[in-house]
Amino acid sequence: MSRRVIYYNAGKSYEPETVALMDVLGILNNSTNYGTSPYDLTGVELWTYIDKFFVATKGAFSLTLKVNNLSTVFDAMWLFLLDSATSCKYNAVNPVDSDAAFRLSFSGGWTFNGAGIKGNASNAYANTHWDSLAKAGAQQLLFGGYQRGKGTTGLEGTWDLTNATRIYEFGLFDGYTLGSQSSAGNANLRFTAVNLDSTNMKTYDKDGLDLSYSAPTLTLINKPFYLGARNNNNASINQYSDIEWAMRFITGKAVTESQILAWIPIVHQLQIDLKRNV
């Protein structure tokens, strides 16, 4: 029985993004277990939770249900489902196996455990194929993620070392850190996001708190954003991190604060639904 038959026979109309993602991952809507214990889920659960997440996300960003339109807000959103590079590489808003669709290209020593991805802080990075020059408008940027485990070292993102210009990056030193501002031990930074609009840059944690960090200088550069490492615009990678991520997202489009605040609990709930021990 094919997924499509199950889809219609189930009498439930899933979001197009759900169908596309489940299809490319080969997840059947049945009782088969997927993933790695203790993070494995049945097909029914994955279809249900992911669809619930997409529906709620569309609500938070005032998008039309049953229309494939998450990509009008997000350039990329990686959910890191199942436990391999092959399953974790897909951009959930456009799950196509191509660089143009921001499919992740993993390199080096990654760990995929079904609850997220984690670099080794030595040589692991993932090329998002997203660069600000091509994708970000003037003062329009949202990026962030959901940390499942805090790291011990390193910075990741994109950086112009020669000009000492912060582009956008996550970093961890003694504890959770956003931007280059230290916030040691702040467990609320499960969800972390930087939202830059025409006048403000705000940074958010799991509880929606604006951490009020200073705004970086947004410089549009033709250098892809990396996960797990800091991509130096004028040379090569000069930092690796070991942050464990349950989700990442990035877009060069503007969103409002009210949209971010509405979306944070939705992201958090997804991680709970996926039994990721957050």
Add this chain to the structure above:
Amino acid sequence: MSKIAYLTIEQYRSLQGQYFTQDNLFNPSATADGSYFISEQEINAYEGQEFAWLKDLPLVDISNELPDTTVPVMTGSGVLIPVEAEILELFPNNTFNLGGFKIELIQSAQGLAVDLAYLNWQGFRDEQDKPQNATIKASFTALWYELLARYQRGEIISTM
């Protein structure tokens, strides 16, 4: 702290651009001091035959700290370097640099010499013993034993 395995330059090149799982590329890299390595995660995940030798590589803890390349305090005494052309070619501009460990020969009245402090430099010896430096170390083995013999025969000169 994570674990890595050191690579020779040939091993490093052989892994470049190769996949170790369907969607994960090997990323043979270099430490800050120029030593080539591959990570424990890549070795463990690899299940093929072409690079089966990876499984035999010893794993070591990696530290982000650079080795201490501080030059030891010179003793003012040394031994002469043999003057054969092939040996002198190992020391362009009378220096030798291995991963940041820099040895400078001294032009004494009797000839080109190396201070005894360099011969007892433990950090340099550890650097030589890294697998990726095996070829370089081999090229110096004969010279090393010749210098040792001269030292043991008491052929020590002043390098002041």
